[in-house]
Amino acid sequence: MGVILEKNCKIIYINYNIRIKKNFIIKFLLFVIILLLLLFYKINIKQENLRTQENYIRIQKDENFTFNLPIKKKINLGIYAFCIKNGGRARLTSLLIYYLYDIKIFNIYLFTRRIKEENEYILPEKIKRVIVNDDLINKIKKNKIDILIYQLSLHEEIKKLNKLNKIKVIFYQHLGIFDWIYGNYSIFKSLYKDYIKSKYVVNIIPYENDYIFKKWGIRSILMNNFMTYDFERIIPSYLSTNRILMLGRGDAKKKRFKIGIQAMEYINKIIPQSKLLIISDLKRINHLQILINNLNLEKNIQFLGYLASPEIYFKNSSLNLFPSISEAFPLVLCETKIYGIPNLLLGLDYTAISKGGTIIIQDETPESFAKEAIKILQYPEYRYNLGKKARISMKQFNNNLLKIKWIKLILSIYYGDNYFEKLRKFDKELTPLDFLDIIENQIKLLKKRLPVFENITIRNFENFSFMEKYNIIN
Numbered sequence: 001m002g003v004i005l006e007k008n009c010k011i012i013y014i015n016y017n018i019r020i021k022k023n024f025i026i027k028f029l030l031f032v033i034i035l036l037l038l039l040f041y042k043i044n045i046k047q048e049n050l051r052t053q054e055n056y057i058r059i060q061k062d063e064n065f066t067f068n069l070p071i072k073k074k075i076n077l078g079i080y081a082f083c084i085k086n087g088g089r090a091r092l093t094s095l096l097i098y099y100l101y102d103i104k105i106f107n108i109y110l111f112t113r114r115i116k117e118e119n120e121y122i123l124p125e126k127i128k129r130v131i132v133n134d135d136l137i138n139k140i141k142k143n144k145i146d147i148l149i150y151q152l153s154l155h156e157e158i159k160k161l162n163k164l165n166k167i168k169v170i171f172y173q174h175l176g177i178f179d180w181i182y183g184n185y186s187i188f189k190s191l192y193k194d195y196i197k198s199k200y201v202v203n204i205i206p207y208e209n210d211y212i213f214k215k216w217g218i219r220s221i222l223m224n225n226f227m228t229y230d231f232e233r234i235i236p237s238y239l240s241t242n243r244i245l246m247l248g249r250g251d252a253k254k255k256r257f258k259i260g261i262q263a264m265e266y267i268n269k270i271i272p273q274s275k276l277l278i279i280s281d282l283k284r285i286n287h288l289q290i291l292i293n294n295l296n297l298e299k300n301i302q303f304l305g306y307l308a309s310p311e312i313y314f315k316n317s318s319l320n321l322f323p324s325i326s327e328a329f330p331l332v333l334c335e336t337k338i339y340g341i342p343n344l345l346l347g348l349d350y351t352a353i354s355k356g357g358t359i360i361i362q363d364e365t366p367e368s369f370a371k372e373a374i375k376i377l378q379y380p381e382y383r384y385n386l387g388k389k390a391r392i393s394m395k396q397f398n399n400n401l402l403k404i405k406w407i408k409l410i411l412s413i414y415y416g417d418n419y420f421e422k423l424r425k426f427d428k429e430l431t432p433l434d435f436l437d438i439i440e441n442q443i444k445l446l447k448k449r450l451p452v453f454e455n456i457t458i459r460n461f462e463n464f465s466f467m468e469k470y471n472i473i474n
Helices: 002-063 088-101 136-142 155-162 177-183 185-196 206-216 257-270 286-294 331-338 366-378 380-393 399-415 417-426 432-449 464-468
Strands: 075-081 106-112 128-131 147-150 168-172 200-203 220-222 243-247 275-279 301-303 319-322 343-346 358-361
Touching: 002 399, 075 088, 075 399, 088 106, 088 331, 088 399, 106 136, 136 155, 147 155, 147 399, 155 168, 155 185, 168 399, 177 185, 177 432, 185 464, 200 206, 206 220, 206 432, 220 417, 243 257, 243 331, 257 275, 257 286, 257 366, 286 301, 319 331, 319 366, 331 343, 331 380, 343 366, 358 366, 358 380, 366 380, 399 417
Parallel strands: 075 106, 075 147, 106 128, 147 168, 168 200, 200 220, 243 275, 243 319, 275 301, 319 343, 343 358
Antiparallel strands: none
8 A cells, every 4th residue: 555655656756757847847938938039029129229210221222312310110109080981081081191100100090980981082091990989088998199299179189298298299180260250259269268278280382371370379380281283194174065064062161152152153044054063062052953943953953972083074175163251272273274274263262272274363252253264164265365374373283392391390290399390480481461461352352251340450360369359250
């Protein structure tokens, strides 16, 4: 019995030793694997950083950058948008991501309020998409964002973002001052008060950036928008028909499609064969359809619905009606002008693309709108001359140059505030004299459109504290 017990004890001891050795071997192998993985990860990171540095050196050489500071790793760049579908802002977001992704010095994170949808604008596959509800700050911290390009106008978010220290935020404005003054004065007051406290603001309207913002104490830099069509590849419209266009969101109050439709009543009397094609989403436009029926213009006006590629109708249209009360850098105006189509505008003289092949009317009545439209349609030489000027005026906008400016902007902010200031000073700024006509004209229109401003002066308008005193319900 003792011999058996002793034998069993030896077996247990041997098995125990085997298990210990096995556990040791397993732990050792796991340690080696982890060590190798860490080493492999470190090598990969080092190689990626080297590639980033090589890409950065190449960009410096190719684009003649003046930054002498090295870049040690990819910059974590966040871009925040509502969605990537349908609208001009969504389209511009996809273009911005496309151009920045192509240079390989950024890790790009797209933050959106909406989940991924069908028929979105195309994005590079490797872009990381993060859905945001009311947790933007947490999401950008979690993803270790270095710089965030913020494109919305949400007061509470902007207030929180302005308090961040380590994460730098570029507030990219897609709307102008008058969009808010005419659209929602309460938001106007809170929004621009926020921008006064913001370090980095991108503005797309010259007179706002170079003149008004300086008066209001907003620190901004001027940018254009990316062009959605390649100028060199576009065959201009033949301008040989009586076809008129009007594009945009028909339900949007600021687009004022009503004026364009009412103008057709007068145009039709002189040019019965004229036709207005309205390219717009068909939701919430019943009031416009009723107006068309009341004016007996069913044969002269047609709603085409929303079109992702409206250029099929640009090829032989002779005029675009643009009755918006306010805009910043409208893509519709860009695209029709690239096709050499004349545009009729109502008081909209301040955007970067207002001039060149456009007629800007100060009297905002349908009769005046129609009078100019009839003149363009009736006189081919006049129409062709406007179309030629429209197209030539768009030649100055270059996506590659704009891409370079965006890269310089991001790098200057990444390196430090002094570099951003140098970049701002590098831009050639216009003087108040250059904008005097614009300001005077816009103040006159403001008084007509909103009688509460009947006694306002230019000096009042230049003083944001004075503007804050108004309480207007739009």
